[in-house]
Amino acid sequence: MKSIDDIKSVGVIGAGTMGQGIAQISAMAGYQTILYDIDEKALENAINLIEGNLKKGIEKGKVTGAEKQQALALISTSTKITEVVADFIVEAIVEKLDIKRAVFTQLEQINKEDAILASNTSSIPITQIGAQLKHPDRFVGMHFFNPAYIMKLVEVISGAATSPEVAMLTREFAEKLNKVAVMANDSPGFIVNRVARHFYVEGLKVLEEGVASIETIDTLIQASGFKMGPFQLMDLIGVDTNFSVTTSMFNSFYQDPKFRPSRIQQQKVDAGHHGRKTGKGFYDYK
Known part of the structure; x- marks a missing residue:
């Protein structure tokens, strides 16, 4: 079983509002981060917005120029899901069960058996999304709030098959991202x-x-x-x-x-x- 120190790289699926925010805080926490989207323009837009957010952070005295450059250097992008190989992967795409399931099936096939797979879903039960996985015990909910680079709260949701160790590791990971994590059991919409x-x-x-x-x-x-x-x-x-x-x-x-x-x-x-x-x-x- 992984420990928090074993997490070196992070994958983010989806370069929309939530995905770009998650990628930003991941890189700011020092993780090598790969941001995936099927749309190259969405990726370009995401990097531009991340750079703009960091620039505002500098103006407010919350980010240094060196931190900005380091974070941007840690983010890579790809339109090929086969390149999303990481220790911890967070999905932040459209709220459609069939699409999420298809993505996680692919991710499970190309990643190591100890990779943690997480969904940023706002409302779909974690158990439903992970039901078709071979290892649903390492699938967990990790729900950020918009804007992810500002909002402190993260819900960590355990599906019926999520192992307690994976849930606790996800909580530790959220704390590494400078977030406040709350634990929740699976239910539509979770808590918030x-x-x-x-x-x-x-x-x-x-x-x-x-x-x-x-x-x-x-x-x-x-x-x-x-x-x-x-x-x-x-x-x-x-x-x-x-x-x-x-x-x-x-x-x-x-x-x-x-x-x-x-x-x-x-x-x-x-x-x-x-x-x-x-x-x-x-x-x-x-």
Whole structure:
């Protein structure tokens, strides 16, 4: 069984918002990091954003120039999944069970038997994703929060087959990344997304029913002590990502009405209004 000192290299699957953040903190922690995506442009964009984040860190006095250069030097990119060979691999791709399963099947085949495979899924049960693996005992949930390079919390989720040693090693790894890890058992949405889902869902219901405008809802929520209202936060996370998580949880809880996705949010997704990353969501950022 691996110890924390045996982890020297990290693989990150997916160069989207979460993947690039995970790759950044991995490199900042001193790990040789390979970032994979099928889209070369997504990889280029991810490296540019990581460099921009580190530059802002320098301006705020939280990162030195030497640390920035060292971190960037530790990150390599690839569009070939066969090149993602590492001691610890974190997947951060679309919230679709079949796609995640296919990726992990490939990763298990090309990596050593002691490699740890982890999913950053926001809502899909870990047991479901790892069910087809030959070694589901070394598969674990490692759920970061957006933006991953800032947010301290990480949920470590044990599936039905996850070994306790792998779960504890994942917790140690999270702490090496300067995160605060909490342990959770497998359930749709785990802890945070299950509790927080209604922050979004109820805000959307209030909007659907014509009770108040987007701006009014956000303003009132902020006035009660929250840093952001539900629509501001959905735009930051990604309207499409948020909708995908809600849909996944709705299905995982057998269409429980309290998790019902919103038609308004569906329309935003269909229109390509995914929030800050596209310049338009519930608000216009152009």
